[in-house]
Amino acid sequence: MELNGARNFLNNHLRRISQLFFFAITAYAWIRLYLFVSHFDYGTPYVERPTSIEAFLPIGALVSLKNLIQNGFIDPIHPAALVIFTSILLTAVLLKRGFCGWVCPIGFISEVVTKTGERLTGKVMLGSRYLAVIKYLLLAFFLYLILPMDAASTAAFLFSPYWAIADVKLLDFWLKPGTLTILVTGLIVIATLFVRNVWCRFLCPYGALLALLSYLSPASIKKSDCVGCLRCDETCPSGLKPSQVDEMKSPECIMCFECVKSCPYGYLTPAIAGKSVRKELYALAIAGIIFGFFVVAKLTGHWETALTYADYRKLMPIRHLISH
Known part of the structure; x- marks a missing residue:
């Protein structure tokens, strides 16, 4: 009886457990980066720099990927950024945007804020789906630069002083945010209390890139029948309407x-x-794809940075003078 209860709990909360697991890893990495700095x-x-923090350097990782294609070598300064980035791109190609739904700590925070808004107001709005064009325009802007x-x-x-301490500059950015940063972040959080998952659905260029790659994915949610209860529509974090299609293949999925779990008749199947x-x-x-890339990178020597303690000791005091 207890075993069945544990299985049911795991089945019902597996995604949240996964999100919490990766959120904990992320929080630990940021704390260690702060102690390192x-x-x-x-x-x-002295606390050793957490290499996994390079997951938060996707723009530089895109440059690193371009370098690998153009110049044929892996960036030695932040190799983990490329490793993590390419592993996430592969998950999108094979498994659609599961990274956004099961791993991304920002997505997890966005969902928590949305749930808080639901408890406070009773129901959050969906917002216009056309607002999603914003994240694609942001992605186009970064691609235009790179x-x-x-x-x-x-x-x-990749060999510039800025890229060498890009992760440290990012920490400084959040520890000492400007007025505009505080204002924009505050507006996004407040908006998310009233409109479902504003950042993920409308603003995240990373999500836009994964969405485009997900067109190649064989993964989908299939529907065998429908009684029109609309529970799947009500629970979708992306504001989609699974009840209206026979197979959910939208790049926003x-x-x-959540739609599968909400269907009382079992008509939806991943x-x-x-x-x-x-x-x-x-x-x-x-998880296997992400950690698989990590293991291969560790074994092949493409995980840790080539920067030494002496390098950081020289760069840290002057980092406020270093820009793009």
């Missing part, structure tokens, strides 16, 4: 399985290449 700023005990770079410019960026897939196997597949 504090050593150079305030003389506190794609025209020639091989020399790409390599030069994050494969969270599938890959037309074959049904269990929730736990799907979650393991995403």
Whole structure:
């Protein structure tokens, strides 16, 4: 009886457990980065820099990917950024936007804020789906900056002082935010209390890139029948309407399985290449790709930065003078 209860709990809350797991890893990495930087700023005990923090350098990782294609070598300064970035791109190609629904810590925070809004107001609005064009325009802007770079410019960026401490600059950005940063962040949080998952649905260029790649994915949510209860529509974090299609293949679908869980009749089924897939196997597949890339990178020496303690000791005191 207790075993069945544990299984039911795991089945019902597996996505939240996955999100909490990756959120905890992320929080731990940010804390360690702060302690690492504090050593150079305030003389506190040395804490090794967390390599996984490079997951928050997707724009630089895109430059790094372009460098790999153009120049044929892996960036030695932040190799983990490229490793994590390419692993996430692969999850989109194979498993649709499961990264957004099961892993992304920003997506998790967005959903928590939305749930808070639901409790406070009773129901959040969906907002116009056409607002999603904003994130695609932001993605187009970054691609416009990066794609025209020639091989020399790409390599030069990866060996620049700015890229060397890009993660530290990002920490400084959030520890000492400007008025505009506070205002924009506050507006996004407040908007998310009233409109479902504003950042993920309308503003995230990373999500836009994964959405485009998800067109190649064989993953989808299939519908066998429908009684029109609309519970699946009400629970979709992306504001989609699974009740209106026979197969949900929208690039905005994050494969969270909330619609599947909400259907009281079992009419919705997650599938890959037309074959049904269990929730736990799907979650393991995403984690397997991400951690698989990590293991290969560690074994091949493409995870840790080539920067030394002496390098950081030189760069840290002057980082406020270093810009793009």
